[in-house]
Amino acid sequence: MSIANLKSAFWAVTAAAVLYLAAPHSASAHCDTLDGPVIQDARKAIAAKDVTPVLKWVKTKDEKVVRAAFKKVISARPEAREAAEHKFFGTLVKVHRAGEGAPFTGLKPAGSVEPAIAEADKALAGGSADALVKLVTDDVAAGIRTRYQRAAAAYQHKDESVAQGREFVEAYVDYTHYVERLHQDAAGHAGHGEPGGHAPEKHGKKVRHDGHHEEHGQK
Secondary structure, three states, X not given: OOHHHHHHHHHHHHHHHHXXXXXXXXXXXXXXXXXXXXXXXXXXXXXXXXXXXXXXXXXXXXXXXXXXXXXHHHHOOHHHHHHHHHHHHHHHHHHHHHHOOOOOOOOEOOOOOOXXXXXXXXXXXXXXXXHHHHHHHHHHHHHHHHHHHHHHHHHOOOOOOHHHHHHHHHHHHHHHHHHHHHHHHHOOOOOXXXXXXXXOEEOOEEEOOXXXXXXXXXX
């Protein structure tokens, strides 16, 4: 492979990682954190006594529920205000995630956001994606190099014994599946709001999310 093709492949994988890490998957989503964008808008709405800022986070059909919860916060007595706000936050996030086809397991504390997601928000606020690209690029480069080096070292001795062959296979599977997952995410497979997603099919095989292949009709 030429140097130009290697560079092209590397940047393609990097772009895949950016898409993967920046996408708010249910495991790392931050719309349910107390310092996430949904709650930030909820606090603005309460301060202004205007529900408008949060309505963009829910479907039109769900506005009635959110408006009702908001009215309870605004009309709450001072001693009950904090509890009412927390209940409103929970209702808002639950409705938002339901509208996106994602589960809600409760509000998460502030500061529980993955570094890449936090950097993605900073990029939007700051008007530049440079720091985000560097963060993800560095992690992707390290991930590929580590797995490649292990597989390459094992490759040199894979035919010397069964044990060494199996060591190579283990390294090879880890290496290729890592790259495959990045490529699958770059292709736009299930993310936040896509319920589980159906495993993509290629060349008559079903690709599972763990990177393994299954023949149709087989497990």
